[in-house]
Amino acid sequence: xxxxxxxxxxxxxxxxxxxxxxxxxxxxxxxxxxxxxxxxxxxxxxxxxxxxxxxxxxxxxxxxxxxxxxxxxxxxxxxxxxxxxxxxxxxxxxxxxxxxxxxxxxxxxxxxxxxxxxxxxxxxxxxxxxxxxxxxxxxxxxxxxxxxxxxxxxxxxxxxxxxxxxxxxxxxxxxxxxxxxxxxxxxxxxxxxxxxxxxxxxxxxxxxxxxxxxxxxxxxxxxxxxxxxxxxxxxxxxxxxxxxxxxxxxxxxxxxxxxxxxxxxxxxxxxxxxxxxxxxxxxxxxxxxxxxxxxxxxxxxxxxxxxxxxxxxxxxxxxxxxxxxxxxxxxxxxxxxxxxxxxxxxxxxxxxxxxxxxxxx
Numbered sequence: 278x279x280x281x282x283x284x285x286x287x288x289x290x291x292x293x294x295x296x297x298x299x300x301x302x303x304x305x306x307x308x309x310x311x312x313x314x315x316x317x318x319x320x321x322x323x324x325x326x327x328x329x330x331x332x333x334x335x336x337x338x339x340x341x342x343x344x345x346x347x348x349x350x351x352x353x354x355x356x357x358x359x360x361x362x363x364x365x366x367x368x369x370x371x372x373x374x375x376x377x378x379x380x381x382x383x384x385x386x387x388x389x390x391x392x393x394x395x396x397x398x399x400x401x402x403x404x405x406x407x408x409x410x411x412x413x414x415x416x417x418x419x420x421x422x423x424x425x426x427x428x429x430x431x432x433x434x435x436x437x438x439x440x441x442x443x444x445x446x447x448x449x450x451x452x453x454x455x456x457x458x459x460x461x462x463x464x465x466x467x468x469x470x471x472x473x474x475x476x477x478x479x480x481x482x483x484x485x486x487x488x489x490x491x492x493x494x495x496x497x498x499x500x501x502x503x504x505x506x507x508x509x510x511x512x513x514x515x516x517x518x519x520x521x522x523x524x525x526x527x528x529x530x531x532x533x534x535x536x537x538x539x540x541x542x543x544x545x546x547x548x549x550x551x552x553x554x555x556x557x558x559x560x561x562x563x564x565x566x567x568x569x570x571x572x573x574x575x576x577x578x579x580x581x582x583x584x585x586x587x588x589x590x591x592x593x594x595x596x597x598x599x600x601x602x603x604x605x606x607x608x609x610x611x612x613x614x615x616x617x618x619x620x621x622x623x624x625x626x627x628x629x630x631x632x633x634x635x636x637x638x
C-alpha cells in the first residue's frame with residue numbers, strides 16, 4: 278500500500294476533524310499522520326496484539342481502530358481523544374481507509390493481472406476466474422500497442438504514456454523492460470486501423486516533440502476476448518520486428534497492414550535461400566548496384582509505368598529502358614511484365630529478410 282496515498286487522505290481529513298489523526302502499520306511505526314514530524318516514529322505502547330482487537334480501544338489519550346483487508350488487520354488508525362466522538366471519527370475513518378486500500382490494491386492487482394495475460398504467464402482456465410475476482414470486464418474490445426524506445430531522454434517514457442492515458446480502470450500501461458512499454462487500450466466498437474494509427478501517432482509525436490524521446494509503435498489486432506490479448510501483444514511485437522526489417526523509416530507499424538511482409542517473416546530461412554537461388558539462377562541479385570536498386574524501387578512505386586518513372590527520376594525514357602534491359606539480362610526477369618515484377622519484388626523482400634536475420638517471437 279502506498280503510504281503517500283494514506284498521507285494525502287489524512288491531510289484532507291484533518292481539516293474537517295480538527296484533531297490529530299494517523300495510521301500505524303504492523304511494524305508499530307506511524308506511516309501517515311496529520312502531525313508531520315511524527316511520521317516514521319515508533320509507538321512503543323502498542324504491540325502485535327493491538328491489531329487483533331475486535332473493535333476500537335483507547336490508549337494514552339488516543340482512540341485506535343484496527344483495519345485492513347487481510348484475515349487479520351494490517352493497520353491501526355488513531356484519532357486524538359478518548360471520548361465517544363473520537364470513537365465515531367475512528368469508525369468512520371477506518372471505513373474510508375479500508376475502501377481506499379481495496380481500490381488501490383485492486384488497481385495494482387489488475388495491472389499485474391493484465392501483464393500476466395499478455396505475457397501468457399497465466400493458464401487460460403484461470404484467466405476468467407481471476408477476472409471475476411478482480412471485477413475485470415473480460416468481454417470488451419481491446420488492443421495492445423507496443424511502444425519501443427529508440428532514444429532515451431531525462432524523462433521517463435513510461436510516466437509520459439501513463440499521463441496520456443489516466444483512466445486506470447480501462448487502460449493499462451505496463452513497463453516490460455528498459456525499452457518496451459505495452460499499452461492495453463479499451464476501445465469502442467467500430468474503431469478501425471486508421472483510428473488506432475492516429476492514437477499511436479499522438480504517442481509518438483508527444484514523446485518526440487515535447488520530451489525528445491524517439492519511439493516506434495507496433496499495433497496488434499483488436500480482440501474482444503480477454504484470453505486473446507496475448508495474441509494481440511505478439512502481433513504488436515511482430516509488427517515492430519517486421520517493420521524493422523522491411524520498412525525501417527516507419528515509426529508506426531500495424532499488424533493488419535503488414536501484407537506479404539508478414540508471410541515472408543514467417544518463412545524458414547532455408548526455404549528463403551532456396552527461393553533466391555531459384556529466382557536468380559541466371560545472375561546474382563548482389564550484382565545490382567545501389568543506383569539500379571533505387572531505380573527498381575521507383576519503378577515499383579510508379580506502378581511499372583516507364584514514362585512516369587523516368588519523369589520522377591529526371592531520366593530520359595531510353596535510359597530507364599536501358600536499365601530495365603540490363604536487369605533482365607542479369608536476372609532473367611523483365612520488370613515491365615507484371616508477373617516478373619511481382620516475383621522480383623518478393624525476392625527483394627526475401628533478400629532483405631535474410632540480411633536482417635530478425636529475432637522471432
